[in-house]
Amino acid sequence: MLDGKGLNDDGEEADIKSIARKVKLFRDEIMADKKQSQKKSYEKMIKQIDKYWDKLFADPITVKTSNDEILIQPQRTNNILERFFRELKRRNRKRSGTISLNKRLKSMLADTFNMYNIVL
Numbered sequence: 001m002l003d004g005k006g007l008n009d010d011g012e013e014a015d016i017k018s019i020a021r022k023v024k025l026f027r028d029e030i031m032a033d034k035k036q037s038q039k040k041s042y043e044k045m046i047k048q049i050d051k052y053w054d055k056l057f058a059d060p061i062t063v064k065t066s067n068d069e070i071l072i073q074p075q076r077t078n079n080i081l082e083r084f085f086r087e088l089k090r091r092n093r094k095r096s097g098t099i100s101l102n103k104r105l106k107s108m109l110a111d112t113f114n115m116y117n118i119v120l
Contacts, residue, residue: 016073020057023049 027049031037037046049056060071092098 016057016060023056 027046030042030046036042058074060073063070063072
């Protein structure tokens with residue numbers, strides 16, 4: 001978040017092993033600090049990291065294309081979908097001047113999201 005992009009940050013090209021090392025270092029630093037390691041929020045975070053460690057840092061998937069093989073690193077969050085809904089909400093608020101999208105989303109056709117992909 002240092003770059004100011006926050007939730008809209010695409011991240012950077014980085015080796016999953018180096019990311020795993022940095023997360024492990026971060027985890028170890030928190031666990032070494034008695035004051036921080038006893039905070040509920042840190043306890044929960046460490047518990048999640050430990051529980052899902054193997055899934056968080058799984059190897060990329062090899063996909064064969066007509067030309068060659070490419071490696072795809074699976075996305076670990078639903079950030080793409082979250083960005084889509086934030087953008088949809090922002091556009092609706094600008095157009096309508098209202099904050100709530102509840103009624104509009106419920107009345108949309110099921111294929112609206114597919115159309116959004118075509119337009120982009």
